[in-house]
Amino acid sequence: MKITAKPLPSVELPELRQVGKPLRRVDALSKTVGATLYAGDYYPTNLLYGKVFRSTIPHGKIRRLDVSQARALEGVACVLTAGDLPRAVLVTDMPGQTGQKRRSGSDAQVLATDTVRFIGEPIALVAAETEALAEQALRLIEIEYDPLPAVFDPLEAMQPGAPQIYPPDNVVARWRIRKGDVAAGMAAADVIVENTFSVPYQEHAYLEPEAGVSWVDERGVINIRVCTQVVEHFRSISLALGVPQNKLRIQGTMVGGGFGGKEDITVEIFLGLLAKATGRPVRLAFSREESILAHSKRHPYVITHRTGVTRDGHITAAEVKVISNSGAYVYLSPYVLLYSTGMAVGPYRVENVSVSSASVATNNPFTSAFRGFGAPQVCVAYEQQMDEIARAIGMDPYELRRRNFIHKGDLTIHGQELTSAAWLEETTTRAVAALGDPTPDWGSFKVGQGFASYMQSYGRITWLHDTSQAWVGLEMDGTATIRAGVPDLGAGQISALAQIVSEVLGVAMKDITIYHTDSAVTPLSGTSTATRQLYMSGNATLQAATAIRKNLLERASRYFEELPEAIDLADARAFVKGHPEQSLRLAELVAMCASEGLPLANLAMFKAPFTGPIDPETGQGQIWPDFTFGAQAVEVAVDTETGEILLLKSAACHDVGRAINPAAVEGQIQGGSSQGLGYALMEDLAVEQGRIKAGSLSEYLIPTACDFPETQVIILESGTGVGPFGAKGIGEPSFTPAPGAVANAVANALGVRIHELPLTPDRVLAALDKTGKRSG
Amino acid sequence: MEAKVIHLTVNGRAHRALVEPNLSLLHVLRELLGYTDVKNGCEKGDCGACTVILNGKAVNSCLVLAWQAEGAVVVTDTGLGTLEHPHPVQEAFADLGAAQCGYCTPGMVVSAKALLDENPHPSEAEIREALSGNLCRCTGYGQIVHAVQLAAEKMVTAESAENAEEKTR
Ligand code: FES
Ligand code: FES
Numbered sequence: 001m002k003i004t005a006k007p008l009p010s011v012e013l014p015e016l017r018q019v020g021k022p023l024r025r026v027d028a029l030s031k032t033v034g035a036t037l038y039a040g041d042y043y044p045t046n047l048l049y050g051k052v053f054r055s056t057i058p059h060g061k062i063r064r065l066d067v068s069q070a071r072a073l074e075g076v077a078c079v080l081t082a083g084d085l086p087r088a089v090l091v092t093d094m095p096g097q098t099g100q101k102r103r104s105g106s107d108a109q110v111l112a113t114d115t116v117r118f119i120g121e122p123i124a125l126v127a128a129e130t131e132a133l134a135e136q137a138l139r140l141i142e143i144e145y146d147p148l149p150a151v152f153d154p155l156e157a158m159q160p161g162a163p164q165i166y167p168p169d170n171v172v173a174r175w176r177i178r179k180g181d182v183a184a185g186m187a188a189a190d191v192i193v194e195n196t197f198s199v200p201y202q203e204h205a206y207l208e209p210e211a212g213v214s215w216v217d218e219r220g221v222i223n224i225r226v227c228t229q230v231v232e233h234f235r236s237i238s239l240a241l242g243v244p245q246n247k248l249r250i251q252g253t254m255v256g257g258g259f260g261g262k263e264d265i266t267v268e269i270f271l272g273l274l275a276k277a278t279g280r281p282v283r284l285a286f287s288r289e290e291s292i293l294a295h296s297k298r299h300p301y302v303i304t305h306r307t308g309v310t311r312d313g314h315i316t317a318a319e320v321k322v323i324s325n326s327g328a329y330v331y332l333s334p335y336v337l338l339y340s341t342g343m344a345v346g347p348y349r350v351e352n353v354s355v356s357s358a359s360v361a362t363n364n365p366f367t368s369a370f371r372g373f374g375a376p377q378v379c380v381a382y383e384q385q386m387d388e389i390a391r392a393i394g395m396d397p398y399e400l401r402r403r404n405f406i407h408k409g410d411l412t413i414h415g416q417e418l419t420s421a422a423w424l425e426e427t428t429t430r431a432v433a434a435l436g437d438p439t440p441d442w443g444s445f446k447v448g449q450g451f452a453s454y455m456q457s458y459g460r461i462t463w464l465h466d467t468s469q470a471w472v473g474l475e476m477d478g479t480a481t482i483r484a485g486v487p488d489l490g491a492g493q494i495s496a497l498a499q500i501v502s503e504v505l506g507v508a509m510k511d512i513t514i515y516h517t518d519s520a521v522t523p524l525s526g527t528s529t530a531t532r533q534l535y536m537s538g539n540a541t542l543q544a545a546t547a548i549r550k551n552l553l554e555r556a557s558r559y560f561e562e563l564p565e566a567i568d569l570a571d572a573r574a575f576v577k578g579h580p581e582q583s584l585r586l587a588e589l590v591a592m593c594a595s596e597g598l599p600l601a602n603l604a605m606f607k608a609p610f611t612g613p614i615d616p617e618t619g620q621g622q623i624w625p626d627f628t629f630g631a632q633a634v635e636v637a638v639d640t641e642t643g644e645i646l647l648l649k650s651a652a653c654h655d656v657g658r659a660i661n662p663a664a665v666e667g668q669i670q671g672g673s674s675q676g677l678g679y680a681l682m683e684d685l686a687v688e689q690g691r692i693k694a695g696s697l698s699e700y701l702i703p704t705a706c707d708f709p710e711t712q713v714i715i716l717e718s719g720t721g722v723g724p725f726g727a728k729g730i731g732e733p734s735f736t737p738a739p740g741a742v743a744n745a746v747a748n749a750l751g752v753r754i755h756e757l758p759l760t761p762d763r764v765l766a767a768l769d770k771t772g773k774r775s776g
Numbered sequence: 777m778e779a780k781v782i783h784l785t786v787n788g789r790a791h792r793a794l795v796e797p798n799l800s801l802l803h804v805l806r807e808l809l810g811y812t813d814v815k816n817g818c819e820k821g822d823c824g825a826c827t828v829i830l831n832g833k834a835v836n837s838c839l840v841l842a843w844q845a846e847g848a849v850v851v852t853d854t855g856l857g858t859l860e861h862p863h864p865v866q867e868a869f870a871d872l873g874a875a876q877c878g879y880c881t882p883g884m885v886v887s888a889k890a891l892l893d894e895n896p897h898p899s900e901a902e903i904r905e906a907l908s909g910n911l912c913r914c915t916g917y918g919q920i921v922h923a924v925q926l927a928a929e930k931m932v933t934a935e936s937a938e939n940a941e942e943k944t945r
Contacts, residue, residue, distance in 0.1 A: 029866070032853075032862065032869040033862050034854040038879065041812035043810075206879070207815070207911060208815070209816075255877060288818040664873060670918045674917070675913070697817075698822045704909075705904040705905075705907040705920070711918070
């Protein structure tokens with residue numbers, strides 16, 4: 001592949017003082033010196049230790065459950081089963097700060113009432129004086145099941161007569177897109193290319209297993225200190241506990257990695273129930289094995305593309321069928337599937353489209369959010385399909401894409417107009433060019449290069465009516481405080497807010513304190529999901545800081561006898577632009593404002609666009625606020641003797657709109673890339689008959705420091721995003737193109753395509769055997 | 777077997793603790809002595825989050841029985857530096873974005889410090905090898921490797937400055 005970088009359109013981004021600089025994050029030093037306290041790091045006095053008793057079979061009726069011996073054990077404070085709960089409802093649908101949306105049929109059981117549907121489903125809770133006693137109590141619980149027939153394959157689960165997990169047909173969600181005339185489009189094609197691709201589970205494998213501690217305070221409020229991506233779960237937890245919403249407080253902590261796995265409720269609901277039942281502080285921390293058993297996974301998919309194309313590379317029609325495995329409960333599967341549906345054909349303009357998708361319940365571990373939320377799985381499929389189309393018509397894979405890329409002003413397949421820059425050529429050419437010439441083959445190694453382009457939304461689905469709030473205040477000494485409900489997962493969520501306030505108010509980063517992720521003391525900012533925090537809370541913070549700035553400038557304009565526009569704030573001073581000698585300490589200006597009663601604090605709410613739902617028959621309508629565009633390219637060497645794949649080079653280029661903190665953006669891109677490369681090449685949960693075979697970190701292998709070279713990161717800034725200062729979102733998009741790029745590079749190296757991930761040595765050798773290309 | 781009293785020096789502080797025979801050093805450090813900067817990521821030796829320096833060597837504290845550590849000198853991440861006076865490795869990690877969620881960080885910093893004690897000029901391959909037992913799910917390791925390189929430079933410069941000062945005295 002010989003490609004030169006496409007020149008960038010001219011963009012004039014204003015030079016700013018703080019925004020755009022790779023500053024040390026506000027949370028960084030505390031983490032590196034070990035001062036940050038995580039959810040599992042609190043040990044109050046009088047503590048009880050919680051444990052969860054779980055199902056060991058994939059599907060069955062509980063014939064007998066006897067907890068009497070566990071209850072009788074000395075040192076056991078309580079044992080809870082479903083019968084002991086006021087309401088055993090576990091809300092698994094989209095939590096929202098503007099009111100919980102709950103699709104019918106999406107609720108699950110907190111503890112199994114009479115049926116278990118997957119291995120690991122919670123059945124009983126124990127709290128005891130020591131962890132060892134709690135474990136002993138678990139061993140004293142007696143259970144007998146009447147096993148029920150189980151189903152593990154989503155295609156089988158859809159057949160009539162299959163075991164019913166989710167009546168009547170196990171389909172938990174369907175979406176469809178119908179646009180143009182597919183039959184006519186196919187008829188106009190010179191070639192029709194059809195392929196089926198499948199992608200597996202992925203385990204989040206954050207380094208911090210789920211943990212927390214709970215207690216009842218002097219107000220009677222149940223406090224839960226927990227690592228979560230969603231403070232707003234306090235509403236669903238209060239429902240399950242049967243207490244008013246204002247009697248339940250979530251105190252989030254710094255999260256030791258989330259990636260979607262701490263988006264659904266994990267330990268917090270058990271902590272609430274145990275603290276309420278015992279009136280004592282309770283700690284509950286999952287072991288690594290329990291963490292892998294208990295939380296959601298990335299959905300496996302089977303995706304079939306049928307694409308019509310002319311000889312000159314014009315796509316005339318696309319028909320896509322998408323099936324995802326939802327596991328035993330619904331959780332966020334319908335929304336993940338919607339993302340897959342809306343982005344099923346990728347960043348291409350296709351007039352005649354049909355997408356039919358379904359998410360199907362099975363007796364497998366349940367699946368839900370994982371970085372990318374259904375977008376990476378379809379990218380693996382559509383980008384392999386593009387390479388296959390190019391091969392079928394004998395066209396260069398980049399040239400085929402270039403002829404079909406979607407542009408600003410075009411409509412997506414769901415009829416949403418693209419309103420920001422769609423730099424697909426700019427990003428793709430840069431990622432591919434960064435690889436340079438291919439390394440020559442050597443010995444039994446064959447070298448290949450491949451790439452993937454993508455588009456992906458940031459911000460929540462617009463019909464969920466998303467809002468975020470942030471509070472900013474100045475203190476009398478000129479320091480600033482931010483209060484925002486934002487959970488920080490390590491992506492720099494809160495530090496970005498500080499950088500924005502620092503820019504707008506001229507307060508140094510070190511002079512800003514942030515309180516965050518607490519349902520009692522910080523205004524709700526919504527979830528740290530959907531790559532929405534910089535967009536939503538960044539804008540809310542910008543609004544709040546700008547309101548204070550206005551008051552400061554107004555007061556300073558009277559002091560300097562200059563227009564407010566002639567005054568600026570920087571380095572803890574107010575000054576007349578172009579006349580830095582005419583300046584005033586910020587603390588003095590604050591005192592002047594205070595003495596006149598001018599507000600020095602502001603609570604702002606930012607609203608995303610509020611739209612109505614899409615048309616259920618055609619899938620047409622606005623779904624997302626905006627999109628990020630980019631590409632990744634990789635070079636691999638495949639050993640045709642052993643099937644082993646070495647990653648030789650990797651380069652990613654994304655248009656992030658505006659990089660608030662380029663070092664943090666680079667970190668997101670490198671981290672997302674690493675997870676995506678791991679998904680393609682090594683991560684294998686090995687779920688058989690509903691049982692996770694790779695249930696520990698010695699069996700489920702994630703990338704180590706020695707597995708992959710560093711991904712070269714190329715950051716572009718079109719300045720056209722809907723986030724603060726023109727930023728787009730990058731947290732999730734950073735993952736999306738990596739696995740498809742690897743699949744294309746391996747196919748390029750071998751001259752044969754493997755349609756399933758991960759690309760294990762066994763699959764490579766099987767593919768080589770089929771084509772007689774195996775060496776040795 | 778009965779519990780017995782063991783003696784440990786952790787970050788320069790002498791401790792005595794009554795310890796059951798089957799408890800790991802990780803458990804004793806975190807749950808009995810309050811060193812919560814030593815993280816628990818797996819308790820099986822797979823992740824490196826629990827790394828401490830035990831008598832000069834970086835080890836996974838979850839794999840060491842506390843009884844075997846009788847009389848040992850242990851250094852954890854908080855023993856290397858503080859918010860006011862961070863260790864050069866801690867400072868470099870903060871400056872270069874090497875800590876994202878930060879959960880792997882105390883173990884990672886300790887492994888990097890142990891490496892630089894032994895090998896003040898490591899190559900990139902040597903750094904990656906030395907950190908290969910410390911998993912990080914957030915960073916993809918690139919910024920961590922750069923931070924260790926930066927810390928190595930700074931430590932060598934600081935040391936030669938110190939030596940130069942001594943000579944002139
Ligand atoms: S906790 Fe010791 S290696 Fe993971
Ligand atoms: S920074 Fe999150 S695991 Fe390393």
